[in-house]
Amino acid sequence: MAPQTLVEGPTVASREAIDQFSMALRGDLITPGDTGYDDIRALYNGMIDKYPALIARCQDVADVIATVNFARDNAVPLAIRGGGHHGAGLSSVDDGLMLDLSLMKGIRVDPIARTVRVEAGCLQSEVDHATHAFGLATPTGTVGSTGIAGLTLGGGIGHLSRKHGLTSDNLLAADVVLADGSLVTATADEYPDLFWALRGGGGNFGVVTSFLFRLHHVDTIIGGPMLWPLDQAQDVMRWYRDFIADAPEEINGFFAFLTIPPVPLFPEALHLQKMCGVVWCSTGSLEAANDILAPIRAQIPPLVDAVQPMPFPALQSAFDALIPAGLQWYWKADFVRDLPDEAIAKHIEHAHKMPPFQSTTHFYPINGAVHRTGRNEAAFSYRDVTWAQVIVGIDADPANAAAITNWAKAYWEAVHPHSAGGAYVNMMMEEGQERVRAAYRDNYDRLTQVKRQYDPANLFRINQNIKPAK
Numbered sequence: 001m002a003p004q005t006l007v008e009g010p011t012v013a014s015r016e017a018i019d020q021f022s023m024a025l026r027g028d029l030i031t032p033g034d035t036g037y038d039d040i041r042a043l044y045n046g047m048i049d050k051y052p053a054l055i056a057r058c059q060d061v062a063d064v065i066a067t068v069n070f071a072r073d074n075a076v077p078l079a080i081r082g083g084g085h086h087g088a089g090l091s092s093v094d095d096g097l098m099l100d101l102s103l104m105k106g107i108r109v110d111p112i113a114r115t116v117r118v119e120a121g122c123l124q125s126e127v128d129h130a131t132h133a134f135g136l137a138t139p140t141g142t143v144g145s146t147g148i149a150g151l152t153l154g155g156g157i158g159h160l161s162r163k164h165g166l167t168s169d170n171l172l173a174a175d176v177v178l179a180d181g182s183l184v185t186a187t188a189d190e191y192p193d194l195f196w197a198l199r200g201g202g203g204n205f206g207v208v209t210s211f212l213f214r215l216h217h218v219d220t221i222i223g224g225p226m227l228w229p230l231d232q233a234q235d236v237m238r239w240y241r242d243f244i245a246d247a248p249e250e251i252n253g254f255f256a257f258l259t260i261p262p263v264p265l266f267p268e269a270l271h272l273q274k275m276c277g278v279v280w281c282s283t284g285s286l287e288a289a290n291d292i293l294a295p296i297r298a299q300i301p302p303l304v305d306a307v308q309p310m311p312f313p314a315l316q317s318a319f320d321a322l323i324p325a326g327l328q329w330y331w332k333a334d335f336v337r338d339l340p341d342e343a344i345a346k347h348i349e350h351a352h353k354m355p356p357f358q359s360t361t362h363f364y365p366i367n368g369a370v371h372r373t374g375r376n377e378a379a380f381s382y383r384d385v386t387w388a389q390v391i392v393g394i395d396a397d398p399a400n401a402a403a404i405t406n407w408a409k410a411y412w413e414a415v416h417p418h419s420a421g422g423a424y425v426n427m428m429m430e431e432g433q434e435r436v437r438a439a440y441r442d443n444y445d446r447l448t449q450v451k452r453q454y455d456p457a458n459l460f461r462i463n464q465n466i467k468p469a470k
């Protein structure tokens with residue numbers, strides 16, 4: 001039977017195949033023109049606007065299997081959506097099928113075994129909420145609205161990285177629907193190659209329907225920002241560079257250039273001032289954190305010091321309201337081993353040109369516990385560096401899209417020579433195959449072998465794509 005046009009959209013499959021697919025789903029199959037289509041297809045990055053021909057709102061694993069089988073059998077381009085946060089909009093596809101996991105929200109904490117089972121549609125804040133009730137947490141990122149699925153599969157860097165490793169270092173098992181429609185559970189012992197690849201290799205190998213994570217005792221933390229005027233940035237960066245290299249693992253601090261948002265949280269005199277800062281998170285006692293931070297408070301007293309005891313989820317979601325979904329985003333990343341004075345000077349030069357007021361630069365530490373896993377022990381390769389650096393142009397107004405993009409690109413060009421070479425796949429735009437290869441270094445060839453074994457036809461290709469080995 002010849003393919004027919006679906007509604008008024010593009011031709012993706014025969015009407016009969018689509019009807020059968022729809023009937024096989026417990027969740028809804030959404031098409032252009034359906035109520036809610038525009039809300040459901042919307043991505044976190046407002047700069048990217050894609051129009052899928054079909055959206056399968058999966059309710060369970062059976063729905064995921066039906067969706068994978070339909071896409072494969074009808075050669076329909078397939079995108080997988082977890083939280084929809086990827087900067088490059090890699091969870092959607094024009095004229096194809098979006099497999100939407102956002103309704104799969106189950107979370108089960110086992111406080112005795114200290115594990116949490118998380119379905120793939122959960123956001124970071126939902127996981128924090130569930131585990132905090134038991135005084136437990138698993139390491140995730142720094143913004144509550146981030147999807148747990150994409151975060152984990154790319155690596156997962158955040159406030160607990162130095163103490164407990166990446167999100168993917170705390171993954172114990174993953175349920176995965178493979179390209180042939182079968183479901184497997186990957187662990188260090190079962191499907192070990194697949195498990196190795198899932199720990200940083202992105203969504204290349206199948207649709208993960210749920211994750212099992214290790215939990216740690218993390219309850220009240222000592223956290224929050226310290227801020228300094230930009231004209232003190234050179235001294236602060238030098239101090240921070242030396243401090244974080246061998247700071248106690250219980251403390252994490254990511255360095256930032258930022259513009260103070262015009263909100264009551266900050267003193268009015270500082271509104272729209274460009275500043276630098278460190279956002280701290282210490283899992284030890286208040287006394288221990290004060291001892292660790294005493295030197296910086298004495299040497300370069302911060303203008304704002306909001307470091308205080310707080311429930312861990314409060315820090316995890318502290319910045320969510322400042323960056324709601326739908327803003328324009330353009331980011332450029334690199335891993336960084338050292339910060340010589342020459343690099344610091346370039347950073348400060350471009351921080352002065354930072355467009356107001358959400359654009360920012362972050363240096364996320366990935367030393368400490370992250371270094372205890374070898375660079376070939378999981379797909380995430382850059383474990384011999386100090387930071388994941390990201391330069392982010394952000395603005396609410398689409399008219400400023402070019403300005404934030406140009407700022408991020410020029411800044412990145414200036415500091416890239418000081419980088420370790422590759423970047424974190426979760427903080428890259430679509431930058432071509434060489435950049436994907438650079439992200440994985442000597443793990444790339446093994447990833448292509450695992451890809452050939454589990455997805456030889458590259459069904460899962462709307463991602464930071466790893467091509468199957470020939």
Ligand SMILES: Cc1cc2nc3c(=O)[nH]c(=O)nc-3n(C[C@H](O)[C@H](O)[C@H](O)COP(=O)(O)OP(=O)(O)OC[C@H]3O[C@@H](n4cnc5c(N)ncnc54)[C@H](O)[C@@H]3O)c2cc1C
Nearest residue numbers: 082083084085086091141142147149150151157203208463
């Ligand atoms: C505001 C903001 C803050 C961030 N902060 C941090 C941070 O602190 N630390 C950090 O490490 N990262 C951070 N990130 C980056 C974040 O990790 C990535 O954007 C990540 O991809 C988000 O996952 P998601 O599920 O929301 O994304 P999506 O856009 O839904 O998916 C991202 C990729 O993963 C694939 N994918 C999603 N779910 C699945 C699945 N179940 N199975 C297979 N493939 C899947 C998608 O196809 C896509 O290629 C941040 C991003 C934003 C926008």
